[in-house]
């Protein structure tokens with residue numbers, strides 16, 4: 491196996507072009523597929539203008555398809571419905587317009603106090619609201635949202651995942667967002683959770699989302715934060731790099747600028763971390779093939795300290811942001 495520390499950059503920074511702003515980039519890091527333990531290496535550049543990080547050269551469609559084995563991620567079975575606690579449902583009712591939920595009166599009464607102590611980022615409910623989950627996987631998120639009275643459907647690339655969704659009675663298009671050819675102004679809410687980093691041209695992707703959103707419709711994005719403390723600490727071993735499947739890594743400001751170009755206004759943004767990401771990164775860094783750090787109590791405790799540090803410094807591993815079509 492190659493020692494990836496010894497490999498020199500393949501691309502001349504003068505030749506590379508940022509997919510977001512077309513500016514030049516400089517070498518950022520060289521990594522390999524730690525998840526499936528493959529030896530091939532891939533190079534990433536960072537834009538000198540907007541600081542977006544992108545794979546260079548950008549892989550072709552056929553190459554991208556080969557990055558995803560059938561057992562990638564979640565495609566296994568119909569997931570159970572999420573259990574929402576009464577305190578969470580109370581906050582949804584009190585603050586986010588989820589007025590049709592069946593909630594005990596005590597939790598309705600207490601919901602303003604609960605909200606004051608436990609702020610939960612979510613989307614305000616729209617009666618008869620239509621939603622689209624891009625890259626819906628096994629459909630868990632669609633089912634959870636529909637249990638809150640949304641009318642969600644999905645788009646999914648993986649045929650096994652699509653089959654699982656359809657067996658669960660969910661409406662899912664098999665393919666990518668563009669081939670689905672949704673009508674203009676179709677959705678009140680579009681969610682792209684851990685999707686945009688897998689897209690070779692996020693500009694075309696965002697234009698399509700803006701087209702299918704209704705006016706005042708909202709977009710939710712979750713994606714790795716290229717400005718994360720964990721990325722700084724672990725470099726090429728940072729779990730959320732997910733080389734080579736992640737084609738781009740975004741600074742939060744990249745997303746704000748990109749969405750604004752298509753008439754979407756940012757209304758919320760935060761970063762957050764989970765112990766799992768940093769402990770998986772530690773597995774990669776140390777080449778740990780034994781018991782994962784995520785399964786060791788002491789390290790899970792230590793990771794909570796990291797989560798706190800990332801929170802205080804506003805450099806969490808993931809970005810969560812909401813945009814509205816104006």
Ligand SMILES: [Zn+2]
Pocket residue numbers: 508509510511512513537538539540541542
């Ligand atoms: Zn750029």
